[in-house]
Amino acid sequence: MTQQTGSIFDVVVIGGGASGFFSAINIVEKHRSASVLIVEKTHQVLSKVKVSGGGRCNVTHQELPFKTFAKHYPRGEKELRLLFQEFSSTDIQKWFEEKNITLKTESDGRMFPESNSSQTIIDCFAKEIQKKNIQLKTSSAVINVRKENDIFYLTTATEEIKTRYIVACTGGSQNSNHYSWLQKLSQPLTTLHPSLFTFNAADHVLKNLAGVALPHSKVRIRNSKLIEEGPLLITHWGLSGPAILKLSAWGAVELAERQYEFDVLICWADHFTEVYLKEEINTCIKEHGKKKIYNTPIDPIPKRLWELLLLQSDITEELTWNGISHKKTNKLIEHLISYPVAVKGKTTFKEEFVTAGGVSLQYINLHTMESKNIPGLYFAGEVLNIDGLTGGFNFQAAWTTAFIAAKNIVISLNKK
Ligand SMILES: Cc1cc2nc3c(=O)[nH]c(=O)nc-3n(C[C@H](O)[C@H](O)[C@H](O)COP(=O)(O)OP(=O)(O)OC[C@H]3O[C@@H](n4cnc5c(N)ncnc54)[C@H](O)[C@@H]3O)c2cc1C
Numbered sequence: 006m007t008q009q010t011g012s013i014f015d016v017v018v019i020g021g022g023a024s025g026f027f028s029a030i031n032i033v034e035k036h037r038s039a040s041v042l043i044v045e046k047t048h049q050v051l052s053k054v055k056v057s058g059g060g061r062c063n064v065t066h067q068e069l070p071f072k073t074f075a076k077h078y079p080r081g082e083k084e085l086r087l088l089f090q091e092f093s094s095t096d097i098q099k100w101f102e103e104k105n106i107t108l109k110t111e112s113d114g115r116m117f118p119e120s121n122s123s124q125t126i127i128d129c130f131a132k133e134i135q136k137k138n139i140q141l142k143t144s145s146a147v148i149n150v151r152k153e154n155d156i157f158y159l160t161t162a163t164e165e166i167k168t169r170y171i172v173a174c175t176g177g178s179q180n181s182n183h184y185s186w187l188q189k190l191s192q193p194l195t196t197l198h199p200s201l202f203t204f205n206a207a208d209h210v211l212k213n214l215a216g217v218a219l220p221h222s223k224v225r226i227r228n229s230k231l232i233e234e235g236p237l238l239i240t241h242w243g244l245s246g247p248a249i250l251k252l253s254a255w256g257a258v259e260l261a262e263r264q265y266e267f268d269v270l271i272c273w274a275d276h277f278t279e280v281y282l283k284e285e286i287n288t289c290i291k292e293h294g295k296k297k298i299y300n301t302p303i304d305p306i307p308k309r310l311w312e313l314l315l316l317q318s319d320i321t322e323e324l325t326w327n328g329i330s331h332k333k334t335n336k337l338i339e340h341l342i343s344y345p346v347a348v349k350g351k352t353t354f355k356e357e358f359v360t361a362g363g364v365s366l367q368y369i370n371l372h373t374m375e376s377k378n379i380p381g382l383y384f385a386g387e388v389l390n391i392d393g394l395t396g397g398f399n400f401q402a403a404w405t406t407a408f409i410a411a412k413n414i415v416i417s418l419n420k421k
Pocket residue numbers: 019020021022023024025044045046047049050051052053054056057058059062063064065145146147148174175176177355356357358359385386387388396397398399400401403
């Protein structure tokens with residue numbers, strides 16, 4: 006039976022993840038007497054924070070000009086350029102510093118707590134909600150929300166909760182049921198697809214090279230404008246590494262439409278071009294003419310990969326550079342700059358996956374994060390149609406949107 010709880014909360018935050026905790030804490034930080042409740046569906050809060058960054062929690066990325074920072078978001082780039090002016094990577098760094106958490110920056114710009122443990126962030130949030138008397142209900146999924154006379158009524162399996170404002174921080178999901186309470190409120194959503202996945206090519210000969218890594222590859226999708234550069238890793242099931250994750254993010258919608266069946270064309274080093282490789286091969290002929298091609302790979306191709314590329318270019322183990330024909334040269338060059346791999350399916354195992362899609366930004370006031378059609382309903386985090394590349398960008402979007410929602414709810418509370 007559904008129980009009616011008497012008092013009306015100032016704010017109920019739906020979802021006890023990164024954006025939920027950060028918005029709740031920021032509301033009370035700015036409005037000491039606000040009554041705030043976090044309602045979490047599962048029995049455990051901050052579960053993604055816990056496993057994030059391999060247990061180290063990549064909280065943000067080092068500050069960059071807002072325009073450059075925003076370029077790391079396949080969805081939300083334009084909007085975040087504006088939002089970062091309110092709360093950026095520098096601001097979250099300061100916020101954690103004020104809470105005595107030292108962050109460190111790795112050479113690639115990713116920032117982690119110095120402790121190298123996500124528990125540091127979880128402990129900080131837990132301490133803050135206790136200090137600020139923020140209430141928490143776990144194992145309570147919000148299944149319905151209705152609004153009457155400026156009051157929201159939230160239904161869980163066991164009770165009805167009343168509140169003046171809501172921050173929806175329910176995170177992402179590719180399952181539309183996840184958003185059913187929002188759909189009932191007629192809050193528009195975009196299509197939903199996974200992002201940040203690796204490519205399956207289990208039948209491909211490359212699987213014998215599992216573990217081979219190329220630090221500066223260039224990968225593109227055949228018959229598409231999608232192209233990315235970066236480290237590439239050959240795995241037992243196909244292709245992985247930052248270059249592939251970036252392709253999956255920028256191509257989240259397009260690759261879903263192709264039902265994850267497409268060809269990837271690999272250029273094994275980003276400086277490889279036809280002209281460059283012709284010169285390299287001419288140099289090999291001049292300088293190592295009598296040497297076996299098998300034993301003199303072109304830099305930076307690892308030996309195991311080189312042997313496979315030669316085999317597929319009909320170059321036998323005995324052939325020397327002096328003996329290479331035009332036909333074989335051309336075939337080898339093609340395999341070095343445009344090696345095709347047929348992809349069938351995707352894998353998100355152990356990866357930092359996120360949802361491409363969610364609450365449509367068109368229907369959100371970007372100065373406040375409030376719904377344009379349902380006043381009093383605010384949004385933060387991955388529930389929105391905002392998602393970033395790996396590197397701390399997804400948490401930064403959660404902090405930024407949560408801060409703005411909190412700030413504007415407090416402005417409204419102060420007016421009442
Ligand atoms: C394995 C993994 C590692 C990651 N590592 C990183 C990283 O290092 N750096 C980075 O920037 N990003 C990382 N990400 C992405 C990042 O974790 C998310 O983008 C971020 O957690 C989003 O925060 P959120 O609060 O919006 O959503 P979530 O963290 O998903 O939290 C949403 C919460 O809402 C609850 N909820 C949902 N529906 C309801 C409901 N109806 N009623 C009540 N509660 C509900 C959920 O149970 C959940 O606890 C990682 C993701 C994964 C999966």
